[in-house]
């Protein structure tokens with residue numbers, strides 16, 4: 001009886017595994033066609049400047065408008081796209097789209113708007129990176145200084161000298177470079193000063209327990225002081241509540257991003273956000 005039970009369990013497990021493998025394979029096949037079908041798009045999430053009360057930049061975040069499954073977030077497919085290497089060609093196409101879109105927003109009157117685009121390690125290290133970025137700028141007419149590329153700490157750990165060279169080459173194009181999710185990886189502070197970065201994004205891990213989280217407040221204060229010393233701008237990520245916004249403002253964070261301000265939205269919803277006076281909207285005007 002026990003044996004039987006065990007075999008049934010094994011068969012159940014086996015069936016479940018097969019179903020998962022099949023689903024994964026199906027998703028991989030779908031993903032293969034997603035790019036040519038135009039199903040991979042950017043949504044944009046605003047970054048608010050708390051001094052001006054205006055949207056300073058938008059971060060482009062990949063979404064998959066799947067024909068049956070609906071809108072998928074990167075967690076559902078990005079690692080697949082990275083493993084297959086498909087991210088390089090998708091990233092190139094989307095980077096151009098983001099530059100063109102931002103050039104249109106600028107032409108609509110939001111001349112100071114910047115756009116931030118994420119790069120995975122695979123894209124950062126690819127031979128065509130510099131050419132892709134420079135083509136996207138040339139084809140879109142977007143001023144280079146309006147583009148920011150977001151890199152994660154992992155990239156900095158692989159080969160420090162080569163990474164420094166590559167970031168220098170990017171910066172030679174006139175664009176800005178930021179370190180994303182700062183404080184969650186293994187990069188050391190000593191490394192930080194070696195990289196010619198412009199902006200550090202404070203991970204939402206430091207924000208989530210605010211207010212009334214003295215240790216996190218101390219960490220954020222230190223990060224802000226460090227950035228000031230190194231001449232880096234900062235963006236705090238993951239602001240979900242008004243209390244978090246207020247406490248970050250008190251700590252001296254100038255630029256904030258998170259669901260409390262806006263979730264990532266399709267491009268056609270951005271203009272409405274760019275026109276808003278946010279300090280007034282949040283009743284934070286001094």
Ligand code: C2E
Pocket residue numbers: 045060061062073074075078087091094118119120123150180181204237238239240257258259260264
């Ligand atoms: P990230 O660059 O750190 O982007 C921030 C993530 O946090 C986004 O998730 C965003 O939707 C989410 N987020 C924003 N505000 C809040 C908040 O207040 N609370 C919480 N809980 N989350 C918030 P998303 O869009 O799922 O993207 C996940 C990651 O996927 C990104 O993290 C980035 O590393 C990667 N990614 C996204 N788009 C691209 C892309 O086009 N290329 C590459 N290579 N990676 C991308």
Ligand code: MG
Pocket residue numbers: 059118150180
């Ligand atoms: Mg990012």
Ligand code: MG
Pocket residue numbers: 180181201203237
């Ligand atoms: Mg981030």
Ligand code: MG
Pocket residue numbers: 181
């Ligand atoms: Mg992140």
